[in-house]
Amino acid sequence: MIIIGAGIGGLLTATLLEKKYEIKIFEKGIVGGRFRNLPYRGFQLSTGAFHALPHGSTGFTARILDKAGIPHRIIDGDPWGTFLIDGKQYRFKNLYSFLSFMERFKVSRVLFDMRFTKGDDTPLGEYLNDKLNNDTVYRVVKAFCGFGMSIDPYDIPTRSFFSIVRCLYRYGGPGTVVGGCSALTDALAKGKNIIKEEIKEIVVEDNEVKGVVDSEDRFYEDNIVISDIGIKETVKLTGKNNFPGDYLKRINNIKEAEGIKINIATKDGIINHNGVLITCDTERVEGLNQVTNVDSSLAPKGYHLVMTHQTLRSNNIKKEIELGLEDIEKIFGDKDHEILLVQTFRNGFPVNRAVTGYDFDYKTPVQGLYLVGDSAKKETMEVDGISKNVLELYEYLS
Numbered sequence: 001m002i003i004i005g006a007g008i009g010g011l012l013t014a015t016l017l018e019k020k021y022e023i024k025i026f027e028k029g030i031v032g033g034r035f036r037n038l039p040y041r042g043f044q045l046s047t048g049a050f051h052a053l054p055h056g057s058t059g060f061t062a063r064i065l066d067k068a069g070i071p072h073r074i075i076d077g078d079p080w081g082t083f084l085i086d087g088k089q090y091r092f093k094n095l096y097s098f099l100s101f102m103e104r105f106k107v108s109r110v111l112f113d114m115r116f117t118k119g120d121d122t123p124l125g126e127y128l129n130d131k132l133n134n135d136t137v138y139r140v141v142k143a144f145c146g147f148g149m150s151i152d153p154y155d156i157p158t159r160s161f162f163s164i165v166r167c168l169y170r171y172g173g174p175g176t177v178v179g180g181c182s183a184l185t186d187a188l189a190k191g192k193n194i195i196k197e198e199i200k201e202i203v204v205e206d207n208e209v210k211g212v213v214d215s216e217d218r219f220y221e222d223n224i225v226i227s228d229i230g231i232k233e234t235v236k237l238t239g240k241n242n243f244p245g246d247y248l249k250r251i252n253n254i255k256e257a258e259g260i261k262i263n264i265a266t267k268d269g270i271i272n273h274n275g276v277l278i279t280c281d282t283e284r285v286e287g288l289n290q291v292t293n294v295d296s297s298l299a300p301k302g303y304h305l306v307m308t309h310q311t312l313r314s315n316n317i318k319k320e321i322e323l324g325l326e327d328i329e330k331i332f333g334d335k336d337h338e339i340l341l342v343q344t345f346r347n348g349f350p351v352n353r354a355v356t357g358y359d360f361d362y363k364t365p366v367q368g369l370y371l372v373g374d375s376a377k378k379e380t381m382e383v384d385g386i387s388k389n390v391l392e393l394y395e396y397l398s
Contacts, residue, residue, distance in 0.1 A: 002026065002212055002220060004199050004237075005228030007033030008049075009373035009386045011188035012061070013226055015068045016394040018192070024220065026212070028198035032185030033228075034349075035383065040341055042300035044180045045263050048345065050307050051291045051298065052276075053383055054148070055167065056175020060380070060387035061184075070187050073178040075294045077275030080173025081287075083140055084279045084331070089271070098136045106132050114165040119158030127158050139280040146311040147278055147287030148381050150257035150351040160357035167380040174276055176294040202227075202238040202369065209368035212237075224397070228373040230353035231360050243365050250360075254375070257352035258312035259345050260284075262324055266337040269293075269304045284310040284320060285327035306337075312346055356381065362393040370397075 001017065003010045006027035014023050030036060034048025044051075053061050056076040065072045082089040085098070096104050110131050113119075119127075124145070128138055138153070145151050145161075153161075177183055201213040202225055211221040227234040231251055240248055262285075271277045274293040279285050288308040292299045299305040310324050321342055328337070345351045354360065354375040362370050370393055377385030378392060 001224045001226065002222045003226045003228060004202075004212065004234075005033070005373065006031045006189065006192075006194055007228045007373055008035040008185060008188075008383060009376075009390060010226070010228035011185060011192070012064050012387055012390045013228070013372050013393065014192055015070065015188050016064060016390065017397060020398060021224070023193060024222075025192055025194045026197055026199050026214065027194055028196070028215075031189050031194060032182060034345075035181045035185050037180045037182035040263075043263070043265065043303070043305050043340060044182075044298040045305070045341060045343075046181050046307075048351070049181050049383060050261075050289050050309070051180040051295075052174050052176045052289060054174055054381040055171040055384045056173065059167075059171045059175075059384040060391060061383050062175075064387055064391065065184070070184075072184060072187065074175040075178060075274060076175040077173050077273070079273060079275050080168075081276040081278055082271070082273065083143075084277055085136070085139075085281055087281075089277065095136070095140060099134070103132070103134055103137075106134075107137065111165075114162045115169055117162060119160070119162035121157045121159065123154045124156050124158050124161045125152065125154035128153065136280075140278070143278045143280045143282075143286045147276065147309050149356045150259040150309070150311045150345075151355050151357075152311065152313075155255070155355060156357045163379045164356075164381055167384075171380075171384075174289075176274060176289070176291050178295045180291070180295070180298055199237060202234070204238055204242045204366055204369070207242065207365075207367055209366060223368045224370070225368060226370045226372055226393070230373060231371060231375040232353065234364070234369070234371065238366060238369065247365055254353075254358065255355045256346070256350040257355045259351045260310050260312055260317075260320060260324055261343045261345070262308045262310075262321075262328060263340040263343070264306040264308065264328065264332075264337050265299070265340050266304050266306055266332070266335060267302055268335040268337070270306055270332060270335065270337075279327070279331060282327040282330065284313070284323040285331065286310055288331075312344070317344055352377070352382070356385070359385075359389075362389050362396070
C-alpha cells in the first residue's frame with residue numbers, strides 16, 4: 001500500500017492498516033502537515049489545528065488512537081465552551097435568557113430537528129431565517145460555524161450541520177491534546193516507513209491503479225494508493241482523463257475553507273475554563289481557545305497561549321487581519337497581551353480543501369485509488385471528520 005502525504009489523515013490510515021499491509025508513505029514536506037507544533041519564542045504554536053480535537057477523548061480520532069494503542073492524553077472541555085455576547089460570557093443554557101417564551105419554543109423545535117432529522121441541501125442560514133429569524137441565534141450559529149469549520153451558515157447544508165449537532169450530542173465537545181498536535185503526529189509517525197520524496201504521477205491503466213512515480217522518475221508498484229493531499233492534487237497527479245465528467249465538475253466547483261489564526265501571549269489569561277470561547281459580537285474573530293489552561297508547557301512560565309480564528313471573508317488579507325486585531329483589542333480590553341504570530345490559511349494551504357458538507361467519499365472512480373484528509377471528511381467537524389472517513393476506509397480494506 002502506498003500513502004501519499006503524511007498529514008494527520010495519512011498517518012491515522014497507516015496506523016490502522018499497517019498490520020495488514022506493507023505501507024510506504026511519501027511526504028515531500030513536513031510530517032504531520034497542519035497538525036504539528038510550531039515552536040516560536042518558547043511557545044508551542046501550531047501549523048494549523050488548535051491543539052484540540054472537536055470531540056475530545058470520545059470522538060473518532062481518539063477511537064483510532066485507542067484501537068491502535070497509541071499513547072495520548074486528551075482533556076475534555078468543561079464546559080465545552082462559552083459564548084461572548086455584549087462583553088459577557090454565557091453558557092449555552094443561559095442563551096435562552098435572550099429569547100422570549102415563543103422564541104424559546106421555536107429554538108426547542110429547531111434543536112429537535114437538528115438532533116432527530118437528517119436535513120437536506122437547504123442552506124443552514126436560510127433554514128434559520130425561515131424557522132426563527134432571530135439575530136442573537138444567528139450570531140451564535142454564525143460564530144460557531146466560523147470557528148469550527150471556517151464557513152458561513154449560508155454555505156453549509158442543513159444535512160451536514162444537523163449531523164454535526166447529532167455528533168456533539170453523542171460524542172461530546174472539544175478536548176485539548178496534552179503536548180499539543182505534535183504529541184499525536186509524532187506518536188503516529190513513529191516506526192513508519194516515510195519516504196521524503198515528492199510524487200509526480202499516480203499511474204493508472206484500464207481504470208486501475210498500478211503505482212506511483214516520484215520526482216526522480218522511480219516507479220513504485222502497488223494496486224492500492226491512498227491520497228492525503230486533497231482531491232484536486234490527486235486528480236492532477238492521476239490525470240483528468242481517468243475521471244468521469246460529472247466527478248471533474250464537482251472538483252471544479254469545490255470551495256476551500258479559508259481562515260486566519262492569530263496567536264497571542266498573555267499573562268492575565270482571557271477565559272477561566274478549558275473549553276473554547278465563541279465570540280458572537282465581533283467583526284471577524286469567531287472564537288478562541290487558551291490551551292495553557294490544560295497544558296502550561298505550551299507557553300513559557302507565567303504566560304498563557306491564546307489562539308483566535310476567523311473565517312477569511314474577502315481577498316483583502318491586510319484588511320481582514322486588521323479587523324481581527326481590532327476584535328482582539330475589544331475582547332482583551334485592558335488585559336495585557338502581545339500578538340505573537342498571524343497565520344493565513346488559503347491558496348494551497350487552506351483550513352480545509354473542501355468546505356464541510358461538500359466532501360468527497362473515500363472511494364474514487366479509479367479502482368484502488370482512495371482519499372483521506374480534509375477533502376474527505378465524514379459527518380462531523382475537522383479532524384474528527386477526517387478520522388470518521390479513515391475508520392470507514394479501514395473497515396472497507398480490512
